[in-house]
Amino acid sequence: MDFSWSMVVAGALVGCMVGLTGMGGGALMTPIMVTVFGVNPTQAIGSDLATSVFMKPFGAAVHQKAGTVRWDVVRWLLPTGVPAAFCGAFLLQFLGEGEDLQSRVKIVIGAALLLAVTGMLARMWLDRRRAARDGEETEDAHVPVRPGPTLLIGLVGGLVVGMTSVGSGSLIIVMLMLVHPRLKANHLVGTDLVQAIPIVAAAAAGHFIVGDASLGLAAVLLLGAIPGVLVGAVLSTRAPGAVLRWVLAIILLATGLSLVHVPETVIVPACVVLAAYAVISSRPRRKSAPADSPAADGEPTGEQTADGIERASAPRQV
Numbered sequence: 001m002d003f004s005w006s007m008v009v010a011g012a013l014v015g016c017m018v019g020l021t022g023m024g025g026g027a028l029m030t031p032i033m034v035t036v037f038g039v040n041p042t043q044a045i046g047s048d049l050a051t052s053v054f055m056k057p058f059g060a061a062v063h064q065k066a067g068t069v070r071w072d073v074v075r076w077l078l079p080t081g082v083p084a085a086f087c088g089a090f091l092l093q094f095l096g097e098g099e100d101l102q103s104r105v106k107i108v109i110g111a112a113l114l115l116a117v118t119g120m121l122a123r124m125w126l127d128r129r130r131a132a133r134d135g136e137e138t139e140d141a142h143v144p145v146r147p148g149p150t151l152l153i154g155l156v157g158g159l160v161v162g163m164t165s166v167g168s169g170s171l172i173i174v175m176l177m178l179v180h181p182r183l184k185a186n187h188l189v190g191t192d193l194v195q196a197i198p199i200v201a202a203a204a205a206g207h208f209i210v211g212d213a214s215l216g217l218a219a220v221l222l223l224g225a226i227p228g229v230l231v232g233a234v235l236s237t238r239a240p241g242a243v244l245r246w247v248l249a250i251i252l253l254a255t256g257l258s259l260v261h262v263p264e265t266v267i268v269p270a271c272v273v274l275a276a277y278a279v280i281s282s283r284p285r286r287k288s289a290p291a292d293s294p295a296a297d298g299e300p301t302g303e304q305t306a307d308g309i310e311r312a313s314a315p316r317q318v
Contacts, residue, residue, distance in 0.1 A: 004220060007037060007273060011051070012224030018193075018233025019059040027166045029221065031238045034106065039217065041105040042092065043110040044166040046213030047221070049204035052165075054218075055225045056196050062233035063190030065075045065285070070183070070191040073176065077199075081154030081161075081172075081199045088162015105129025105164075110259025112166040119174030120245065128281065137220055150180045154199075162203040172196070246278040 014028045027050065033044035063069050095104040157172035173192040176183070183191075207213045250271050257267045 004037070006274060007220050008224040010036070010224065011221035012051050012228035015055055015225035015228025015230075016232040017228075018055065018225075019062070019229040020189075020235050027116055027252055028255075030109060030165045031113070031259065033217075034109075035255070035258065041102045041109065042212045043214055043217070045092075045105070045109075045163075046089075046204070046207035046210070048062065048165040049161075049200055049207055050213045050215065050218035051221045051225055052200040053204050054222055056193050056231050057231040058226055059233035060190070060193040060197060061073065062230065063186075063193055066186075066190070068184075068186045068190035069147070070187055071194075071196050073150060073180070073191050074195045076145055076147050076150035077154040077157075077172070077195045078198055079154065080151050081158035082202045084158030085162040085199045085203035086206045088159045089165075089203060089210050089212070092163055092212075093210070106259045107261075109164045110256045112160050112164045112171065113252045113256030113259065115160075116166065116171045116174060117249050117256060118251050119171065119178065120252075122174075122178065124245070124281070143180050143183045146179055150176075153179065153213040154195075158199050158202070161199055162206060165203070172199075246275075250274050250278070259275075259309065 008164040010032050011029070014032070017028060029048045030041075030044045033048065034041050039047070060069070092105065094100070095101050095108070153172060157175060160166060160171055163245040173188055176188055176192065180188075184307070204213060253274055254267055254271050257270065
């Protein structure tokens with residue numbers, strides 16, 4: 001693989017996204033290699049997995065130091081996730097050979113991306129409903145793990161990772177969100193980065209045996225990905241990544257639709273609609289006054305001005 005600064009920059013951007021949100025490794029790196037740099041899909045999958053094996057430990061180390069890793073969740077993901085990821089590389093061989101295989105793999109990757117987007121949107125919608133209902137902070141660092149569903153997440157997620165390189169962040173983290181809805185966001189990211197190391201390593205090993213991975217391509221990507229994931233992981237422990245999750249969802253939607261051969265006349269409006277929904281749903285909602293408050297009884301209330309000073313409004317004329 002020839003050295004390419006543009007590929008180094010792509011690796012840095014993807015690495016930062018992975019460290020910040022726990023998502024976007026295979027979901028961004030593999031499609032970028034296929035659509036931008038012209039790498040054939042099976043080689044892109046194997047090389048991306050090889051890159052992730054070395055990239056994710058850096059982000060995981062930052063989260064481990066910050067205490068944002070749920071090791072009990074990790075332990076229930078790995079018994080099914082590791083063997084499923086390893087077997088996924090071999091299952092690709094049943095999709096065909098040559099150009100037929102590459103075309104079908106693109107469709108499989110696209111379907112995995114669309115599945116990830118669906119899960120992300122479901123999580124965001126559930127969060128908004130819960131916040132509107134409870135009116136209080138719903139995150140909890142000590143949510144008990146659910147063994148059965150977590151084992152199933154490992155099985156499904158590991159299989160998808162092994163076949164597409166997509167899912168160690170963008171799919172598994174979403175399924176963890178749905179199964180453990182009150183788990184803190186930064187704990188989800190830290191836990192996801194840690195569990196992804198053995199699962200991605202197992203998938204990469206399978207692709208090396210099959211002969212799909214390129215160490216040269218992985219090395220070029222790592223030049224940008226390692227510093228990128230370190231920066232993203234540090235930011236993740238200090239700031240929320242809600243805006244970046246919306247950006248990622250739009251990118252994944254566009255890429256997924258493109259890989260399953262949806263025409264641009266559909267892709268562009270779909271992305272515009274999702275972006276508009278992101279803007280609308282991100283606006284803070286006004287809290288309604290309680291029934292026994294002065295506002296409800298028609299009594300004078302204070303008004304908050306732009307400078308943050310509360311001033312009394314004039315009494316209403318009777």
